[in-house]
Amino acid sequence: MEHIPSPTVDLVSLAPVLVLSVFAMMVLLVDLYVKRDKTLVIFISLVGLLMTAISAFAKFDLPVHSFNDSYVVDELSVFFIMIFTLSSALAILLSIDYNKREGIRMGEYYSLILLCTVGMILLASSTDMIMIFLGIEIVSICLYVLAGIRRSDPKSNEAALKYFLLGAFATGFLLYGMTLVYGATGTTKLGLIAELIREEQIASKPLMLMGIVLLIIGFGFKVASVPFHMWAPDVYHGAPTPVTAFMAVGPKAAAFAAFFRVFAEAMPVLSPSWESLLCIVAVLSMFIGNVGAIMQTNIKRLLAYSSVSHVGYILIAVIAKNSLGSSSLVFYMLAYAFMIFGAFGIVILIGRKENEMLEIADYSGLAYKHPLMAISMSVFLLSLGGMPPLAGFVAKFYIFSAAIKEGFVTLVVLAVLNSVISFYYYLKVIVYMYMKEPEGEFQISLAPMTVFVVVIAMVGTAGLGIFPDPILYFTQH
Amino acid sequence: MESTVPLSHYLVLSTTLFVIGVLGVLVRRNAIVVFMCIEIMLNAVNISLIAFDRYMNLHTGQVFSFMVMCVAAAEVSVGLAIIISIFRNKPTVNLDEFNIMKW
Numbered sequence A: 001m002e003h004i005p006s007p008t009v010d011l012v013s014l015a016p017v018l019v020l021s022v023f024a025m026m027v028l029l030v031d032l033y034v035k036r037d038k039t040l041v042i043f044i045s046l047v048g049l050l051m052t053a054i055s056a057f058a059k060f061d062l063p064v065h066s067f068n069d070s071y072v073v074d075e076l077s078v079f080f081i082m083i084f085t086l087s088s089a090l091a092i093l094l095s096i097d098y099n100k101r102e103g104i105r106m107g108e109y110y111s112l113i114l115l116c117t118v119g120m121i122l123l124a125s126s127t128d129m130i131m132i133f134l135g136i137e138i139v140s141i142c143l144y145v146l147a148g149i150r151r152s153d154p155k156s157n158e159a160a161l162k163y164f165l166l167g168a169f170a171t172g173f174l175l176y177g178m179t180l181v182y183g184a185t186g187t188t189k190l191g192l193i194a195e196l197i198r199e200e201q202i203a204s205k206p207l208m209l210m211g212i213v214l215l216i217i218g219f220g221f222k223v224a225s226v227p228f229h230m231w232a233p234d235v236y237h238g239a240p241t242p243v244t245a246f247m248a249v250g251p252k253a254a255a256f257a258a259f260f261r262v263f264a265e266a267m268p269v270l271s272p273s274w275e276s277l278l279c280i281v282a283v284l285s286m287f288i289g290n291v292g293a294i295m296q297t298n299i300k301r302l303l304a305y306s307s308v309s310h311v312g313y314i315l316i317a318v319i320a321k322n323s324l325g326s327s328s329l330v331f332y333m334l335a336y337a338f339m340i341f342g343a344f345g346i347v348i349l350i351g352r353k354e355n356e357m358l359e360i361a362d363y364s365g366l367a368y369k370h371p372l373m374a375i376s377m378s379v380f381l382l383s384l385g386g387m388p389p390l391a392g393f394v395a396k397f398y399i400f401s402a403a404i405k406e407g408f409v410t411l412v413v414l415a416v417l418n419s420v421i422s423f424y425y426y427l428k429v430i431v432y433m434y435m436k437e438p439e440g441e442f443q444i445s446l447a448p449m450t451v452f453v454v455v456i457a458m459v460g461t462a463g464l465g466i467f468p469d470p471i472l473y474f475t476q477h
Numbered sequence B: 001m002e003s004t005v006p007l008s009h010y011l012v013l014s015t016t017l018f019v020i021g022v023l024g025v026l027v028r029r030n031a032i033v034v035f036m037c038i039e040i041m042l043n044a045v046n047i048s049l050i051a052f053d054r055y056m057n058l059h060t061g062q063v064f065s066f067m068v069m070c071v072a073a074a075e076v077s078v079g080l081a082i083i084i085s086i087f088r089n090k091p092t093v094n095l096d097e098f099n100i101m102k103w
Helices: A015-033 A039-055 A075-102 A108-125 A129-147 A154-185 A190-198 A205-223 A231-238 A241-266 A268-294 A299-320 A323-350 A371-385 A391-405 A409-435 A448-466 A469-476 B007-027 B031-056 B060-089
Strands: A064-066 A071-073
Touching (some): A039 A108, A071 A108, A075 A323, A154 A190, A154 A205, A154 A231, A154 B007, A154 B031, A190 A241, A190 A268, A205 A268, A241 A268, A241 A299, A268 A299, A268 A409, A299 A323, A299 A409, A323 A448, A323 A469, A371 A391, A371 A409, A391 A409, A391 A448, B031 B060
């Protein structure tokens, strides 16, 4: 009888995943013993995220390939782990006061955020299609539950159902794409696929191309690019606000990391076949995202459509597929994390119990009553639009220069035009805050943790914009 | 023993099932039926994975199909839980009635 060879196990390279999983389970256990006050649970989750960030540096001599080439620790994945732990920590900090206000008293909320982060780390570090699939599913299943965590709120229910059905539908496409690529190459390892393509030893080219198209559809759903973006506004609208901020950053960054690995690292030779398709998706995402955002009256839906247009900009980094593309991708995601958490932090601060104040008209005259809050909201929105000298500008600049280097001039011109369009709706909110009379009374209680998140986001947005060099240096080495 | 059914038959079967699943998701309005159609899509994928394995003498696809089944089971449990929690607030499973937010 033939023996199954035991795989080489390298637990040290898996350290972030293991540490975080242990902490997530610990949160679940501790939650059994604490009553209504969740401070201890929150503390454990934050410590867990900190330990994860530290354990990401357990390996030196990068890149380290382990588990029979299906898991890799390289600069890209380490940097992404930093982004994930940062965004999850900010999401948990944002939830502290929000959950108290809205009466979300479940400890598993924090555990789900941690488990979702585990999925993101796996997704950003895998170089095997099976692992990428599992990572995507861990992330998605946690997010379905998080979106519907307010069980008695019909909006939250609806968001969860729509997200679940469309997410599972997308999984089907993604899987079928992976299967066809497997059928054409005979392997699920990205490294081997890249080699086979280079040596032109693909069993069936049509099968491979069909697989690529289905993979684009599947990933397109997961990152919410046009024409697969319909779920984004509804889910962002219905989910609790900290969860919205969380899923706009972490899971999207993770899906982009996998997107980059599959397309730019494993299939660069086949790029003539997928490049033009991705260009169309990117341009449509920017355009429809921006036009959709112009028509919104709800701030969460506006930010959802704006995130669709940001997906378009980020796709340009995947299309550029050079090393500048990968470093501009991580820089963009980091800058985006600060801007989004800042903007949603303000949205949470302005809301109150019973009335979340989500209409843009609710922001009228905010500058007269709370000038500091209005100015920080303006900074975040202008940074999202790409106004120098803020983080959003530098991030866009690097993505565009990566694309110019590969000769995608038309694409970049279209992207710049779209950034100009996007200023229309970002400025609309600012006009409401500064140039309209207040409609009602603002009853803002400055919850300390939410203010703390806004301050961090502010420092990040301004800091990355004015001094981008240290982070850029880190992304490129 | 050499099998006499060629690979293309399995692929056609799998594609047909996949298309049936996709059409079902797009056409049917009952959340549970939509859900079942998604399962058909996943099982169509399993058929082609196993067929590729059989014809190329590989094993990865079989492991992959186990993973697909595990994930499908996890998805079913979460999905049904979501549908039940919705049903408590609004006793219907018709997707057209979930329209608080415009699609």
